Amino acid sequence: MSNILIVDDELKIREIIKKYAEFEGHTVTEASGGLQAVNICREREFDIIILDIMMPDLDGFSVCREIRKNSSTPVIMLSARGEEYDRIHGFEVGVDDYVVKPFSPKELMMRIAAIIKRSSKSDSDMVKIGGLCIDFTGRMVTIDGKNINMTPKEYDLLFYLVKNRGIALTREKLISNVWGYDFYGDDRTLDTHIKLLRKNLGEYSSNIVTLRGVGYRFEASANQT
Amino acid sequence: MSNILIVDDELKIREIIKKYAEFEGHTVTEASGGLQAVNICREREFDIIILDIMMPDLDGFSVCREIRKNSSTPVIMLSARGEEYDRIHGFEVGVDDYVVKPFSPKELMMRIAAIIKRSSKSDSDMVKIGGLCIDFTGRMVTIDGKNINMTPKEYDLLFYLVKNRGIALTREKLISNVWGYDFYGDDRTLDTHIKLLRKNLGEYSSNIVTLRGVGYRFEASANQT
DNA sequence: CCCAATGTGAATTTAGTGTGAAAACTCGAT
DNA sequence: ATCGAGTTTTCACACTAAATTCACATTGGG
Numbered sequence: 001m002s003n004i005l006i007v008d009d010e011l012k013i014r015e016i017i018k019k020y021a022e023f024e025g026h027t028v029t030e031a032s033g034g035l036q037a038v039n040i041c042r043e044r045e046f047d048i049i050i051l052d053i054m055m056p057d058l059d060g061f062s063v064c065r066e067i068r069k070n071s072s073t074p075v076i077m078l079s080a081r082g083e084e085y086d087r088i089h090g091f092e093v094g095v096d097d098y099v100v101k102p103f104s105p106k107e108l109m110m111r112i113a114a115i116i117k118r119s120s121k122s123d124s125d126m127v128k129i130g131g132l133c134i135d136f137t138g139r140m141v142t143i144d145g146k147n148i149n150m151t152p153k154e155y156d157l158l159f160y161l162v163k164n165r166g167i168a169l170t171r172e173k174l175i176s177n178v179w180g181y182d183f184y185g186d187d188r189t190l191d192t193h194i195k196l197l198r199k200n201l202g203e204y205s206s207n208i209v210t211l212r213g214v215g216y217r218f219e220a221s222a223n224q225t
Numbered sequence: 226m227s228n229i230l231i232v233d234d235e236l237k238i239r240e241i242i243k244k245y246a247e248f249e250g251h252t253v254t255e256a257s258g259g260l261q262a263v264n265i266c267r268e269r270e271f272d273i274i275i276l277d278i279m280m281p282d283l284d285g286f287s288v289c290r291e292i293r294k295n296s297s298t299p300v301i302m303l304s305a306r307g308e309e310y311d312r313i314h315g316f317e318v319g320v321d322d323y324v325v326k327p328f329s330p331k332e333l334m335m336r337i338a339a340i341i342k343r344s345s346k347s348d349s350d351m352v353k354i355g356g357l358c359i360d361f362t363g364r365m366v367t368i369d370g371k372n373i374n375m376t377p378k379e380y381d382l383l384f385y386l387v388k389n390r391g392i393a394l395t396r397e398k399l400i401s402n403v404w405g406y407d408f409y410g411d412d413r414t415l416d417t418h419i420k421l422l423r424k425n426l427g428e429y430s431s432n433i434v435t436l437r438g439v440g441y442r443f444e445a446s447a448n449q450t
Numbered sequence: 451c452c453c454a455a456t457g458t459g460a461a462t463t464t465a466g467t468g469t470g471a472a473a474a475c476t477c478g479a480t
Numbered sequence: 481a482t483c484g485a486g487t488t489t490t491c492a493c494a495c496t497a498a499a500t501t502c503a504c505a506t507t508g509g510g
Contacts, residue, residue: 412466412467413467413468413469416467416468417468417469419467419468420467420469435466435468437466437467438465
């Protein structure tokens with residue numbers, strides 16, 4: 001269902017959360033410390049991050065602040081009882097929710113479900129792949145909330161690729177659907193636009209997979225380079 | 226953005242809400258008890274009131290009932306876990322929403338935003354984007370309170386753009402909706418009116434985004450130049 | 451290693467939009 | 481009727497972003 005990152009120095013806590021989360025159908029990645037968490041987040045996107053406050057190397061707030069620099073992934077903080085005051089620090093780093101330890105795993109799962117539900121907007125026609133978001137009604141593309149400037153052809157090409165994500169598309173099919181069946185032009189035109197599109201997609205450029213001798217396929221899932 | 230009254234006997238809860246709310250741009254007033262809240266409400270109006278149920282002097286329901294005697298300000302109740310029964314009670318006194326403690330600050334903020342949006346929508350037919358305000362009933366446009374003189378066509382065009390803000394509008398769609406389906410005129414007519422409209426919108430001119438090869442889109446959010 | 455397929459940068463061409471000025475139209479006041 | 485201020489439309493042209501081409505580099509499979 002969702003990709004969850006659990007960050008806690010206590011193995012037992014991680015195991016409990018992992019067990020429950022996997023039971024709910026989520027995919028879990030673990031980090032035993034703050035620094036490790038920051039490094040993992042630089043490499044890949046998660047749908048939700050569960051973050052302990054008290055950790056020996058780097059505390060939860062610092063981790064959250066670091067993550068927020070290039071991602072808006074929801075964060076749930078785990079605080080030990082009595083650390084009430086810490087809640088106040090959360091606002092400036094953009095914490096989404098708190099759960100006080102010792103917590104009920106079921107409650108945590110419910111909060112995860114609530115956050116996932118609210119972050120997946122269903123009011124307009126759009127596709128999200130990690131931090132990449134294609135809004136069809138607005139003809140708009142954003143990466144981690146930042147607007148990406150797309151030329152008409154780039155957008156049309158991306159649109160067709162994404163609409164048929166996970167499916168192998170021949171060059172002929174792409175050309176006739178994006179340019180029109182009557183397009184007669186250079187062979188390199190498609191490559192060039194794929195190139196431009198990849199450049200624009202930045203970290204998501206590798207989601208456009210080249211199928212040698214065939215064409216291209218848009219990878220449906222977020223990439224974990 | 227809005228004036229919020231927070232009523233809770235716990236200082237920490239008030240502090241958390243205040244921090245988050247001020248971060249969102251709201252102005253916050255605090256009351257540490259029910260009686261104080263009632264007194265403050267007699268003196269001034271708020272856009273929204275966040276009200277704890279359990280308070281030593283006067284409980285949330287009584288406060289709400291008292292406030293409702295001469296105001297229809299939206300109220301969000303904070304209830305402790307397990308106080309399910311109170312929900313039913315709440316509807317009788319005119320509560321707008323509930324948040325169960327311990328709550329997610331972000332969720333509370335979203336509910337505040339939802340209520341503000343809802344109440345501002347119903348009482349007057351207007352759209353605000355930053356300092357730009359389009360009053361449909363009055364057919365009036367203001368920027369930072371200053372009246373903007375609009376020619377009929379300019380207004381009609383802006384009206385259609387704003388009504389469909391966030392949506393990519395083709396030139397054809399714009400033409401047929403603003404001029405009429407049977408308009409047969411120069412290609413440059415639309416551009417010219419977009420030009421005039423942009424000139425009139427001043428700092429908000431960039432909210433009309435050109436979608437090359439397609440048309441235009443009105444950006445829903447305020448721009449930060 | 452070879453070769454066909456794909457990637458790339460730069461140059462060129464094309465197409466779409468912005469703009470100013472002038473013409474044409476509207477409509478109320480004289 | 482006529483005027484005239486304000487408004488709308490047209491048009492020629494400027495501008496520039498975008499599409500395409502092409503020569504050459506790179507890659508990956510047999």
